[in-house]
Amino acid sequence: MTAEPAAIQPAADDLRAQMHVIGAAARGAAVELALASAKTKAKALRAAAEAIRRASAEILAANAKDMEAARTKGLNKAMLDRLALNPGRIDAMGSGLEAIADFPDPVGRTLAEWDRPNGLKIARVAVPLGVIGVIYESRPNVTADAGGLCLKAGNAAILRGGSESFLSSSAIHTALQTGLRAASLPEAAIQRVPTADRDAVGILLGMNDLVDIIVPRGGRGLIERVQDESRIPVIAHLDGMCHTYIHAGADARKAREIVLNAKMRRTGICGSTETLLIDRAAAPGMLPPILKDLIEAGCEIRGDESVCKMAPQAVAATPADWDTEYLDAILAVKVVEGLDDALDHIARHGSQHTEAIVTEDAAAADAFLKRVDAAIVMHNTSTQFADGGEFGMGAEIGISTGRLHARGPIGAEQLTSYKYIVRGTGQVRP
Amino acid sequence: MTAEPAAIQPAADDLRAQMHVIGAAARGAAVELALASAKTKAKALRAAAEAIRRASAEILAANAKDMEAARTKGLNKAMLDRLALNPGRIDAMGSGLEAIADFPDPVGRTLAEWDRPNGLKIARVAVPLGVIGVIYESRPNVTADAGGLCLKAGNAAILRGGSESFLSSSAIHTALQTGLRAASLPEAAIQRVPTADRDAVGILLGMNDLVDIIVPRGGRGLIERVQDESRIPVIAHLDGMCHTYIHAGADARKAREIVLNAKMRRTGICGSTETLLIDRAAAPGMLPPILKDLIEAGCEIRGDESVCKMAPQAVAATPADWDTEYLDAILAVKVVEGLDDALDHIARHGSQHTEAIVTEDAAAADAFLKRVDAAIVMHNTSTQFADGGEFGMGAEIGISTGRLHARGPIGAEQLTSYKYIVRGTGQVRP
Numbered sequence: 001m002t003a004e005p006a007a008i009q010p011a012a013d014d015l016r017a018q019m020h021v022i023g024a025a026a027r028g029a030a031v032e033l034a035l036a037s038a039k040t041k042a043k044a045l046r047a048a049a050e051a052i053r054r055a056s057a058e059i060l061a062a063n064a065k066d067m068e069a070a071r072t073k074g075l076n077k078a079m080l081d082r083l084a085l086n087p088g089r090i091d092a093m094g095s096g097l098e099a100i101a102d103f104p105d106p107v108g109r110t111l112a113e114w115d116r117p118n119g120l121k122i123a124r125v126a127v128p129l130g131v132i133g134v135i136y137e138s139r140p141n142v143t144a145d146a147g148g149l150c151l152k153a154g155n156a157a158i159l160r161g162g163s164e165s166f167l168s169s170s171a172i173h174t175a176l177q178t179g180l181r182a183a184s185l186p187e188a189a190i191q192r193v194p195t196a197d198r199d200a201v202g203i204l205l206g207m208n209d210l211v212d213i214i215v216p217r218g219g220r221g222l223i224e225r226v227q228d229e230s231r232i233p234v235i236a237h238l239d240g241m242c243h244t245y246i247h248a249g250a251d252a253r254k255a256r257e258i259v260l261n262a263k264m265r266r267t268g269i270c271g272s273t274e275t276l277l278i279d280r281a282a283a284p285g286m287l288p289p290i291l292k293d294l295i296e297a298g299c300e301i302r303g304d305e306s307v308c309k310m311a312p313q314a315v316a317a318t319p320a321d322w323d324t325e326y327l328d329a330i331l332a333v334k335v336v337e338g339l340d341d342a343l344d345h346i347a348r349h350g351s352q353h354t355e356a357i358v359t360e361d362a363a364a365a366d367a368f369l370k371r372v373d374a375a376i377v378m379h380n381t382s383t384q385f386a387d388g389g390e391f392g393m394g395a396e397i398g399i400s401t402g403r404l405h406a407r408g409p410i411g412a413e414q415l416t417s418y419k420y421i422v423r424g425t426g427q428v429r430p
Numbered sequence: 431m432t433a434e435p436a437a438i439q440p441a442a443d444d445l446r447a448q449m450h451v452i453g454a455a456a457r458g459a460a461v462e463l464a465l466a467s468a469k470t471k472a473k474a475l476r477a478a479a480e481a482i483r484r485a486s487a488e489i490l491a492a493n494a495k496d497m498e499a500a501r502t503k504g505l506n507k508a509m510l511d512r513l514a515l516n517p518g519r520i521d522a523m524g525s526g527l528e529a530i531a532d533f534p535d536p537v538g539r540t541l542a543e544w545d546r547p548n549g550l551k552i553a554r555v556a557v558p559l560g561v562i563g564v565i566y567e568s569r570p571n572v573t574a575d576a577g578g579l580c581l582k583a584g585n586a587a588i589l590r591g592g593s594e595s596f597l598s599s600s601a602i603h604t605a606l607q608t609g610l611r612a613a614s615l616p617e618a619a620i621q622r623v624p625t626a627d628r629d630a631v632g633i634l635l636g637m638n639d640l641v642d643i644i645v646p647r648g649g650r651g652l653i654e655r656v657q658d659e660s661r662i663p664v665i666a667h668l669d670g671m672c673h674t675y676i677h678a679g680a681d682a683r684k685a686r687e688i689v690l691n692a693k694m695r696r697t698g699i700c701g702s703t704e705t706l707l708i709d710r711a712a713a714p715g716m717l718p719p720i721l722k723d724l725i726e727a728g729c730e731i732r733g734d735e736s737v738c739k740m741a742p743q744a745v746a747a748t749p750a751d752w753d754t755e756y757l758d759a760i761l762a763v764k765v766v767e768g769l770d771d772a773l774d775h776i777a778r779h780g781s782q783h784t785e786a787i788v789t790e791d792a793a794a795a796d797a798f799l800k801r802v803d804a805a806i807v808m809h810n811t812s813t814q815f816a817d818g819g820e821f822g823m824g825a826e827i828g829i830s831t832g833r834l835h836a837r838g839p840i841g842a843e844q845l846t847s848y849k850y851i852v853r854g855t856g857q858v859r860p
Contacts, residue, residue, distance in 0.1 A: 035800070381852060
């Protein structure tokens with residue numbers, strides 16, 4: 001499973017057979033994991049954290065090789081940054097696994113219970129989803145995060161990282177296996193696709209008898225491919241086309257701090273604000289200092305006509321700007337005529353990820369929170385808080401913009417299903 | 431929308447255009463419905479119930495025409511029975527809608543709420559799913575049940591009933607529209623595909639921009655087609671391959687009553703028991719009276735070798751019997767060597783729908799309830815209780831054997847999603 005990639009160049013049929021062996025082993029491990037105690041799973045997670053820290057040198061060495069190959073291939077700076085590991089990032093992986101270990105066990109929770117007039121006692125109890133396939137791009141730390149979250153929720157994981165991070169992910173995966181062994185859990189609980197061959201993804205997406213759910217993490221291209229090809233249900237987010245709306249009743253200081261943070265804290269994450277909307281009544285007073293802060297921080301402004309009049313540094317926005325997830329130091333800015341206009345703009349251009357209003361007007365805030373259709377709606381705070389860790393979930397495997405199963409940050413709790421337990425004393429149905 | 435089917439024979443492009451008009455209208459209605467108050471929705475449901483009762487004569491006349499056409503086509507007895515309406519069934523549709531009206535509103539429920547150390551207040555609040563496409567076969571009452579449940583949960587519904595029930599469903603649909611008008615809700619909240627053309631299903635399954643979820647109700651052929659073709663997430667159950675397991679520690683009287691009910695109360699429903707498992711230790715004492723009851727009630731027994739030795743009326747089971755959902759007065763019966771053997775048989779042959787154990791041994795019951803992977807697991811009661819109404823959900827649109835989103839009976843609560851509401855006082859992310 002952890003052989004060097006260069007050694008493996010199987011023919012298509014061999015790869016298919018190999019993937020099915022992995023799937024069958026995962027299915028078997030899932031049965032064991034579903035019954036594993038909270039203590040056992042936590043032990044495995046802590047042992048994995050320790051193993052990652054202990055293997056720091058090996059992981060960094062593997063990452064150095066991946067980085068070298070990536071530079072040769074000409075990967076861009078953002079991709080190289082996502083691929084790069086350092087002692088801090090390795091330690092963060094360990095801490096992440098420990099945080100997941102400390103979290104309450106999501107399996108076995110009683111989600112609801114009630115009695116029927118005929119004496120039947122019904123309980124809805126959380127159970128694992130089963131086997132989860134995680135397909136990700138170049139960030140090697142997803143190996144630890146995704147493997148850890150799946151394990152916590154009693155699921156077997158099949159991880160398929162990007163070919164660029166193959167060696168780094170292998171080294172991290174080896175440490176996860178050490179954790180599983182320490183807790184006497186099956187090593188097949190967290191498996192990696194042992195080849196960088198891209199055909200493996202297509203095979204995985206067709207294994208609907210052995211895999212219960214697919215979680216893609218990556219760019220739009222990857223996620224669209226997965227949604228198109230998969231016969232297996234997918235939990236995915238496509239775009240984080242997030243808006244911050246400054247209502248006429250906003251506090252100017254809060255608005256200024258929130259917008260700067262929402263755009264510029266980290267521009268490459270899905271919860272960063274891509275379009276700023278501001279009420280016409282508030283614009284003359286509040287917008288100039290906001291734009292000043294942004295421009296000083298290195299942000300490009302693409303404004304509508306009103307904005308361009310107010311700020312000579314602004315570039316005129318084109319229609320495409322209202323639909324562009326820049327993931328960069330660029331902000332589209334538009335003056336709106338009030339709450340309804342803002343809601344309409346968000347309904348037409350938002351991606352149902354995260355939307356925020358800044359206002360001291362409680363009625364306007366309530367209307368916004370109620371009427372905006374998005375996984376996360378916010379009042380007087382930064383869209384950059386759209387994150388499982390910030391929500392107190394310990395960690396996340398992604399943020400879902402779909403409406404089914406789980407919406408918003410996907411933590412361990414969201415990687416469970418449930419079953420009904422019905423206890424009777426001989427009741428028969430009339 | 432309620433024109434006579436004979437008048438509508440659109441070319442494929444016309445049909446596609448027509449379906450997209452329906453989809454767009456549903457999307458618009460969904461926005462309104464999401465904000466409709468509990469009172470307004472309940473008013474519409476009660477008015478619809480009244481309209482159905484008032485239109486009883488028209489509905490029966492339409493149904494008589496459907497029945498005549500179905501007899502001419504040579505539909506079998508079971509299908510004719512599902513298609514047939516009578517005053518009692520019409521009244522039951524009305525009562526069903528009233529029960530849904532009386533139920534607590536599932537939208538706006540706070541599912542969880544917590545505060546973060548930085549003062550952010552996070553709430554997870556139920557919201558509608560959006561637009562639901564319901565594809566069903568010949569039972570016309572699904573029109574009322576599905577339309578009512580979708581409305582209750584704030585969803586717009588696009589209903590596509592079987593061509594055999596076209597006129598009956600049209601008449602019921604007209605009454606639902608009366609209910610919507612009485613509450614000033616948009617008529618597009620519950621639409622019907624206004625043609626019996628089968629191509630409409632294929633078009634509906636591809637409308638992933640306008641439809642959020644597909645619920646197929648019908649036989650295996652329909653559900654497999656939907657799962658194969660749909661680009662939209664599907665909530666479906668495939669098979670109800672349910673087992674009742676009589677453990678050595680069972681109470682003989684309970685076992686006898688439960689098995690007779692689980693198999694014979696209604697043989698055509700998905701929660702009926704298809705295979706009986708019994709511990710070898712219990713079989714000599716308990717099985718003969720159980721088989722006697724079943725045979726007297728007209729049930730055919732297909733037994734393994736041990737069973738055939740005990741009951742001369744039993745037919746020898748073939749391997750296919752352990753995987754057959756008879757939906758008929760036939761029961762496969764197998765002697766097992768104990769709990770592990772029973773669990774193993776269920777894991778290999780069950781369909782993750784409903785599984786029951788009969789025993790007075792609490793430890794054996796707990797092990798069974800914990801280890802069986804199914805939407806519903808039961809102790810000392812009849813698998814025929816697998817039903818949203820019997821669970822106290824008011825009504826159900828089906829029983830899901832999938833693991834994502836909702837599992838088991840799908841009532842109004844299960845037709846919702848959620849969003850996170852985050853309230854801050856100016857917090858920015860460090």
